[in-house]
Amino acid sequence: MTAEQMDDRTILALRGSDAISFLQGLVTNDLDRLKDGLVYAALLTPQGKYIADFFLAQKDKAILLDVKTEFAAALNQRLSMYKLRADVSIEASPLFAQRGLGPAPQGALADPRHPALGWRLYSDTPGTAPVTDWEALRVKYVVPESGVELTGDSFILELGFERLHGVDFRKGCYVGQEVTARMKHKTELRKGLARVTVEGVAEPGAEIESQGKVAGTLGTRSGAKALAYLRFDRAQGAMSADQAQVRLDEDQPA
Numbered sequence: 001m002t003a004e005q006m007d008d009r010t011i012l013a014l015r016g017s018d019a020i021s022f023l024q025g026l027v028t029n030d031l032d033r034l035k036d037g038l039v040y041a042a043l044l045t046p047q048g049k050y051i052a053d054f055f056l057a058q059k060d061k062a063i064l065l066d067v068k069t070e071f072a073a074a075l076n077q078r079l080s081m082y083k084l085r086a087d088v089s090i091e092a093s094p095l096f097a098q099r100g101l102g103p104a105p106q107g108a109l110a111d112p113r114h115p116a117l118g119w120r121l122y123s124d125t126p127g128t129a130p131v132t133d134w135e136a137l138r139v140k141y142v143v144p145e146s147g148v149e150l151t152g153d154s155f156i157l158e159l160g161f162e163r164l165h166g167v168d169f170r171k172g173c174y175v176g177q178e179v180t181a182r183m184k185h186k187t188e189l190r191k192g193l194a195r196v197t198v199e200g201v202a203e204p205g206a207e208i209e210s211q212g213k214v215a216g217t218l219g220t221r222s223g224a225k226a227l228a229y230l231r232f233d234r235a236q237g238a239m240s241a242d243q244a245q246v247r248l249d250e251d252q253p254a
Helices: 019-024 031-036 069-083 134-141 177-186
Strands: 009-015 039-044 050-059 062-068 089-092 096-100 119-123 191-201 207-210 213-222 225-231 239-241 243-248
Touching (some): 009 019, 009 069, 009 096, 019 031, 031 050, 062 069, 062 119, 069 089, 134 225, 191 213, 225 243
Antiparallel strands (some): 009 062, 009 089, 039 050, 050 062, 096 119, 191 225, 207 213, 213 225, 239 243
């Protein structure tokens, strides 16, 4: 049992009598799930596009918000813009974000995205240096990363948020809900994140082509496997990216 330190995460603490109701009207998931453990969610623009994704946990009368550090300041600013007269304070927490696989230590919470991603722990003492190849796990289970696969142009359903338990379609209104619900119920997704096999030299961000047409963009790579954001109608058969051959894996996670 090793609690690996995540130095690229910032924890914000939201306190006040309106903290839960405030977040409930903004984020993609149902805050009622906090009683069961960790909640994965995102904040969207009114047009339904991604701003940031994060984990939420309830601890010591506060809601902890665990977000990638490069997104923390902008997220805090956006949340503060919505605060108005709500009884909510938002401040940085001194807690350390940690994660691990195997038996969970006391106070740890299961990662809600996939059982293979283990658990997360918020502690006042730092964890150990990372030893797990988390990128390989993300690629295997097709889990997007903030700032890599998840960008300001992303629609979360194309990036797998329903499969990763990051969106709730019964909770009611939140920012960007109308567009997200319409994508769920009225359209078939023509683009999305998938796992591919790559043979040759190609870096994340490389354009993927199929029969002379753009088929997508390469994301995180781990050995011969990688994530790719694809146009599904062009992602059949042989594809290429930089000096590599690319093909869509048949065994995508359900």
